[in-house]
Amino acid sequence: MLKNILKRNFMFKKCLSVLLTAFLVCGMFSGCNQKDENTVVIYSSSEDFRNEYITEQLKERFPEYHIRLLYLPTGKNAAKVKSEGKNSKADIILGLETGYLTSIQEHLADLSEYDTSNYLEDMIPRNHKYLGWDRYSGSIIINPKMMEEKNLPVPKSYEDLLDPVYKDLICMPNPKASSTGYMFLKNLCNAWGEDKAFDYFDKLAENIYQFTSSGSGPVNALVQGEAAIGLGMTFQAVEQINKGVPLEILYFEEGSPYSTGGMAVIDGRLENKAVKDVFDFLANTIVYKDKENFCPEQIFKDQVNSTPNYPQHIPYADMSGLENLNDKTRLLEKWRF
Known part of the structure; x- marks a missing residue:
């Protein structure tokens, strides 16, 4: 009988230990619903090699932030944002086709404050819910x-x-x-x-x-x-x-x-300094570097395509x-x- 009691106590302590470990892991990583104010999550539909470059650039520019860039195919990206709504785990949406961005516009922040004067006219959305990212x-x-x-x-x-x-x-x-x-x-x-x-x-x-x-x-x-x-x-x-x-x-x-793609922010997230810093860097710096290195087709008025052998x-x-x-x-x- 004593043996059975000791065995039950051991199993209880083991289960308690597993639960405590899970709780601690949940607190350490952003996989759970809560994330600290220095964590920025990006849902990207751009190609892997472009995502790798963007991640490297962001981590180099913002070592103090925990930036997670997750690849999602276009349809899944839009569907995930639509299902999660303004409670989305993502803060920033990147490289999503503009048609899909329009379909989820109710969940996106207004970006009227951003200067779009350098964009070609057909790259400026009337709803101001996203900025142009690429044309392919x-x-x-x-x-x-x-x-x-x-x-x-x-x-x-x-x-x-x-x-x-x-x-x-x-x-x-x-x-x-x-x-x-x-x-x-x-x-x-x-x-x-x-x-x-x-x-x-x-x-x-x-x-x-x-x-x-x-x-x-x-x-x-x-x-x-x-x-x-x-x-x-x-x-x-x-x-x-x-x-x-x-x-x-x-x-x-x-x-x-x-087709054209854009970048956007989930409504309410620009109030977070980390999210705004990262999005500003994407909108003012990374989008230009992406055009120079990967997808050079024109979206800006002053853009010059210097990629060898690219059709003019x-x-x-x-x-x-x-x-x-x-x-x-x-x-x-x-x-x-």
Whole structure:
């Protein structure tokens, strides 16, 4: 009997110890609901290599703050903020598509106090709930070496891509899984009308090697020699070109589809000095460095693109309605692949 009592006492103390440890860990780290005033949480939808650079810059500038940058894909980022509302664990939202930022604007702080005079007009939102972060475009990218080996003609239009000679040699992001893919779909819907655009993609599917789940998929397929033509992201193609990969960038009459991203603050968080310091640094310094080093397409009036081999005077397409998420949902319901 004494043995059983001692055993129960031991188990009680062990459980108490585990609970006490959990309580202490919760107090030490920001994984629990509370966080101290020197902790800043950023939800970012930018690429990993950009996030790594941003984190390094922030930690170097603010060693006194505990800055946590968490990557979340675009859709999940917006959904998480929408579900958490103004009680979100995030303080700052970074690199989120402007359409999604508009959809969660009720949870975002007013940024009217920030100077937007250097932004291009189409990068300034009427609601003043976010600041511009980036613009990234799409293009037709080819692998000239593979084209030559297979004796393929260089396409000069979207219609040319329907030629059976390109069967299983074209790669495109799936609009249902990739914002890059949706850019191309929306571009042609605007240029041709929905019926003609969807009829076109139904025919193009006959020549598609793969509808990829990510925007980087087509460029990766070109680099690996799995496709000869890709509907992909321009800055990723340039990155590979500057590494010595023989790719070529083309534009058709309908122009270059593009999307824009922004940065925002959860409503009420600018009252925290750490959050305001970090956001000010992002808005006044990091956004410029990001354009210089990673995504150089123009969002500022005085911006100069000095990236080697980057296309100049990009013929941007009509992307009217890109930020309309209801329209996006409706169009994607019609997508069959």
